[in-house]
Amino acid sequence: MRSGWGKLIGGAFALASILAVSAYPAVAQEVSALYKQHCLKCHGPEGKGDGEQLKKVKGKAVDWTNKEEMGKLTDEYLLDIILKGGGGVGKSKIMPSYKAKLKEEEAKALAAFVRSVAK
Ligand code: HEC
Numbered sequence: 001m002r003s004g005w006g007k008l009i010g011g012a013f014a015l016a017s018i019l020a021v022s023a024y025p026a027v028a029q030e031v032s033a034l035y036k037q038h039c040l041k042c043h044g045p046e047g048k049g050d051g052e053q054l055k056k057v058k059g060k061a062v063d064w065t066n067k068e069e070m071g072k073l074t075d076e077y078l079l080d081i082i083l084k085g086g087g088g089v090g091k092s093k094i095m096p097s098y099k100a101k102l103k104e105e106e107a108k109a110l111a112a113f114v115r116s117v118a119k
Helices: 002-022 029-041 052-056 068-070 075-088 103-117
Strands: none
Touching: 002 103, 029 052, 075 103
16 A cells, blocks of 8 residues: 555656646646545556445446557546546446536546556
């Protein structure tokens, strides 16, 4: 667990610095905090879909480190499922909708983060 957290935090900080010089400067530092707060429990410390909560409910999400699997998903789909939830895009309702909890630019930054995991 300890090393997992370390990896996530390191990864998210690296991402934050990439984002800081690109599209979403205002939310760059927030991405890591947002991920930890909302997503880690299901998507896991490295985005592999092995979070404790997801294991408990036997849900299955894509391993974001898998380039081939991620290549099948469009950027639009990633943002859509974050905002509308699994139920909103005809997928598992275990994936919650974050429309009410996140600003659109935060959701966009998280979608970019999800995409960056496989690179
Ligand atoms: C309660 C568990 C849970 C939480 C919390 C959660 N997700 Fe998910 N998520 C899922 C499940 C399950 C799927 C798979 C849906 C499907 O394909 O049927 C999923 C799918 C996704 C996908 C589509 C690619 C994939 O992995 O299948 C993205 C992108 C995503 N989630 C992002 C997020 C983000 C960002 C957050 C935090 C803001 C988050 N999720 C929080 C359970 C969760």
